Amino acid sequence: MTYLANDARYNHMEYRRCGRSGLQLPAVSLGLWHNFGHVDVLENCRAILRLAFDSGITHFDLANNYGPPPGSAEENFGRLLKEDFAPYRDELIISTKAGYLMWPGPYGEWGSKKYLVSSLDQSLQRMGLDYVDIFYHHRPDPDTPLEETMSALDLIVRQGKALYAGISNYPAEEAAKACAILKQLGTPCLIHQPKYSMFERWVEGGLLDVLEQEGVGCIPFSPLAQGMLTDRYLKGIPADSRASKSHGFLKESAITEERIEQIRALHNLATQRGEGLAQMALAWLLKDPRITSVLIGASRPEQLQNSLECLKSPKFTAEELRVIEGILV
Ligand SMILES: NC(=O)c1ccc[n+]([C@@H]2O[C@H](COP(=O)([O-])OP(=O)(O)OC[C@H]3O[C@@H](n4cnc5c(N)ncnc54)[C@H](OP(=O)(O)O)[C@@H]3O)[C@@H](O)[C@H]2O)c1
Numbered sequence: 001m002t003y004l005a006n007d008a009r010y011n012h013m014e015y016r017r018c019g020r021s022g023l024q025l026p027a028v029s030l031g032l033w034h035n036f037g038h039v040d041v042l043e044n045c046r047a048i049l050r051l052a053f054d055s056g057i058t059h060f061d062l063a064n065n066y067g068p069p070p071g072s073a074e075e076n077f078g079r080l081l082k083e084d085f086a087p088y089r090d091e092l093i094i095s096t097k098a099g100y101l102m103w104p105g106p107y108g109e110w111g112s113k114k115y116l117v118s119s120l121d122q123s124l125q126r127m128g129l130d131y132v133d134i135f136y137h138h139r140p141d142p143d144t145p146l147e148e149t150m151s152a153l154d155l156i157v158r159q160g161k162a163l164y165a166g167i168s169n170y171p172a173e174e175a176a177k178a179c180a181i182l183k184q185l186g187t188p189c190l191i192h193q194p195k196y197s198m199f200e201r202w203v204e205g206g207l208l209d210v211l212e213q214e215g216v217g218c219i220p221f222s223p224l225a226q227g228m229l230t231d232r233y234l235k236g237i238p239a240d241s242r243a244s245k246s247h248g249f250l251k252e253s254a255i256t257e258e259r260i261e262q263i264r265a266l267h268n269l270a271t272q273r274g275e276g277l278a279q280m281a282l283a284w285l286l287k288d289p290r291i292t293s294v295l296i297g298a299s300r301p302e303q304l305q306n307s308l309e310c311l312k313s314p315k316f317t318a319e320e321l322r323v324i325e326g327i328l329v
Pocket residue numbers: 030031032033034035061062138168169193220221222223224225226227228230231232240241242243278295296297298299300302303304306307
């Protein structure tokens with residue numbers, strides 16, 4: 001059936017300015033790393049994307065290698081864009097990335113200009129787009145001069161193949177250097193995409209300060225720790241969960257007894273606050289004004305709906321924050 005977007009889609013989402021740029025992003029964005037490949041059911045992908053856009057999510061995050069197989073999430077997204085979202089292209093912020101292994105030989109991964117330019121051309125073709133809104137370098141490359149990688153991002157923006165440039169997984173010091181080079185080139189870094197959740201807090205050791213100083217936005221990925229910061233694993237490992245899937249990146253070995261203890265304690269606190277653990281985990285990140293958006297995943301529409309409730313989370317009291325710190329040590 002032809003899709004018509006919900007007229008009320010902008011009524012309930014919060015939009016936050018991305019660093020010191022002109023771009024605003026929804027407080028909750030959707031990533032297509034898992035659940036959108038050729039191994040997944042296309043109609044479920046469609047239902048998740050429709051619900052997202054109808055709920056005010058304007059930002060969808062991809063990468064060249066998302067699937068499996070690699071590239072298939074971009075292909076599926078391209079198909080759904082064409083079938084459902086083509087009239088809404090100017091309401092969408094679509095990002096993709098290059099950095100991890102995508103094709104064989106010396107030009108299929110890391111950070112050379114050759115790889116980044118070729119990879120984005122392939123991504124645009126798979127998605128049926130003339131440009132993406134944000135193009136990221138996906139991970140730092142220890143062997144390519146940072147100047148070359150950043151000048152590739154600058155070139156891509158000047159060519160009009162991306163509107164903004166971003167970096168992902170860069171430690172604080174390298175992020176500062178990358179931002180300085182991009183600024184000098186005249187293509188300021190828009191955004192950094194690090195892994196950040198209650199269970200993964202490395203960004204608090206300097207990166208967030210660098211981003212604030214540089215006026216760069218921050219969009220934490222895996223904010224639910226791939227599902228661990230939800231009720232998913234409270235009663236064992238469900239057969240349809242990421243931890244059970246052979247292609248899932250969450251390994252069963254990560255769900256230790258100590259983890260489950262923490263999850264239970266956090267879940268109890270969330271219940272006292274009148275919400276679920278997923279909402280509390282997302283609200284905990286969003287309480288920091290340096291966080292532009294939380295980049296979540298969902299394997300079905302109900303999960304997305306549930307996570308979006310974080311926009312109604314009560315403010316944290318000092319006591320609640322203290323309890324959380326006590327659980328996370
Ligand atoms: N830049 C990078 O290097 C990088 C790396 C990783 C991810 N990312 C980006 O970040 C995005 C999000 O990553 P992620 O999928 O790991 O995020 P996440 O939000 O931490 O985990 C999503 C998973 O949690 C479970 N879930 C989500 N909402 C739930 C709810 N309300 N109740 C119960 N379970 C729920 C689902 O797992 P089940 O499948 O078990 O149902 C879902 O697939 C990716 O799609 C990608 O765009 C970027």
